[in-house]
Amino acid sequence: MTNRFESLACANCGRAYPADTHSRCTSCGGILEGHYRLDGRFLDDFHRRSIWDFAEFFPPVKKENVISLGEGWTPYVEAPNFAKRVGLRHIWCKIEGCNPTGSFKDRAASLGLSLASEWRKKGVFTASDGNAAAAISAYSARARMKCLVLIAEDSPAQKLAQIMMYSPILLRVRGLYESVSSLESALEQTQAILPDWLNHFIWAPFNPLLVDPYKTLAYEIALSQKLPDCIFVPVAGGELLSGLYRGFQELREMGQVDRLPRLVAVQGEGADPTVQAIEKGLDQVMETGPPRTVAGALRVNFGAEHSITAVRKSDGFGISVSDEQIMKGQIEIAQDEGIFCEISSAVALAAISKAVDLGKIGGDETVAAILTGAGLKDYPVTADDISNIPLSENVSSLSTALERVLASELFGGAA
Numbered sequence: 001m002t003n004r005f006e007s008l009a010c011a012n013c014g015r016a017y018p019a020d021t022h023s024r025c026t027s028c029g030g031i032l033e034g035h036y037r038l039d040g041r042f043l044d045d046f047h048r049r050s051i052w053d054f055a056e057f058f059p060p061v062k063k064e065n066v067i068s069l070g071e072g073w074t075p076y077v078e079a080p081n082f083a084k085r086v087g088l089r090h091i092w093c094k095i096e097g098c099n100p101t102g103s104f105k106d107r108a109a110s111l112g113l114s115l116a117s118e119w120r121k122k123g124v125f126t127a128s129d130g131n132a133a134a135a136i137s138a139y140s141a142r143a144r145m146k147c148l149v150l151i152a153e154d155s156p157a158q159k160l161a162q163i164m165m166y167s168p169i170l171l172r173v174r175g176l177y178e179s180v181s182s183l184e185s186a187l188e189q190t191q192a193i194l195p196d197w198l199n200h201f202i203w204a205p206f207n208p209l210l211v212d213p214y215k216t217l218a219y220e221i222a223l224s225q226k227l228p229d230c231i232f233v234p235v236a237g238g239e240l241l242s243g244l245y246r247g248f249q250e251l252r253e254m255g256q257v258d259r260l261p262r263l264v265a266v267q268g269e270g271a272d273p274t275v276q277a278i279e280k281g282l283d284q285v286m287e288t289g290p291p292r293t294v295a296g297a298l299r300v301n302f303g304a305e306h307s308i309t310a311v312r313k314s315d316g317f318g319i320s321v322s323d324e325q326i327m328k329g330q331i332e333i334a335q336d337e338g339i340f341c342e343i344s345s346a347v348a349l350a351a352i353s354k355a356v357d358l359g360k361i362g363g364d365e366t367v368a369a370i371l372t373g374a375g376l377k378d379y380p381v382t383a384d385d386i387s388n389i390p391l392s393e394n395v396s397s398l399s400t401a402l403e404r405v406l407a408s409e410l411f412g413g414a415a
Helices: 051-057 080-086 105-118 131-143 157-165 180-193 208-223 239-253 273-280 305-313 323-337 346-358 383-387 395-411
Strands: 005-010 032-036 076-078 090-095 123-127 146-152 169-173 197-199 230-234 262-268 317-321 366-371
Touching (some): 051 105, 080 323, 105 131, 123 180, 131 146, 157 169, 239 262, 239 305, 262 273, 262 305, 273 305, 273 317, 317 323
Parallel strands (some): 230 366
Antiparallel strands (some): 076 090
């Protein structure tokens, strides 16, 4: 297999940079991105084992340095019952919760740890208290490489439980996510103290090559032969949205698809700086006040222009949804299709329903939702929830209790 990587270059001015650059363009401030040779055919042979089936569309990594847990090739399933509920003919769900640590971040973690191994780094570090931290910590353990994770002072215990299982070095930082500048300062200070470690923060302005693994979602969808008209994508930093756009763009250039699906940026109301920028026609994402949304993985007050580019060049749009709509979407997809997705994934489902109501998509369109994480990632169950489940006091009285439960559930309380 011949690697197609040519260069890391600025998306605005084209200036080339070394592949291990962790910054914006020093000439114009643009975001850097990987460029690949797209002559010839796409792929004639693949094994559906991991994202590394598509290694020729990644930066070069020798086989012995690949760090993988079998990420990628997640289920892409139709959701006919949910489609009927919201008034569409076809909805497809890409279930990223089936990745090894339960989220789409595994794709970027695999490439990041592989590059760290390729470049002989002594460790990796990042800032996250959610899916990215879990993925990077897990793949660091797989690589037998040190891992440092900066987390917020008030990081939820439920999120930290999975992260701590992989035994990374953890440091709580007060004010870590107050602004882009505070986050950037934290990462710069860490790099200065650990110069031989790889900055693994998954955001294109800091780490442009880690967008490339998300191209594989586009490849997998296209190879399924079920190319949708429109794809709804949960957005925080915007890497997933940008990666999907680049993936479909490459496929079109190679003749694998004849069109780009419209890409829809979805965020929660109260934490929607990217959607606001798209709706206002801005070229940059402006920082907003403190973010508030039930979708914890999308609780951001900043973004970057690569999301805007992906939406505009695919003729898509942005849409934000309320906490009530998000929680409703999570319940409906579980009840209709048996899919338990993370609350932050459910923003895509809520947005599909809202977009139909607003007339932004037609009933005959085929729509897809990227469900970014597994349901148990962010789903606290309280003692009150459990105590509300009916109880049979003993086995001998089970028949009576069961009749009472069935009468309530099946017949609305009628005996």
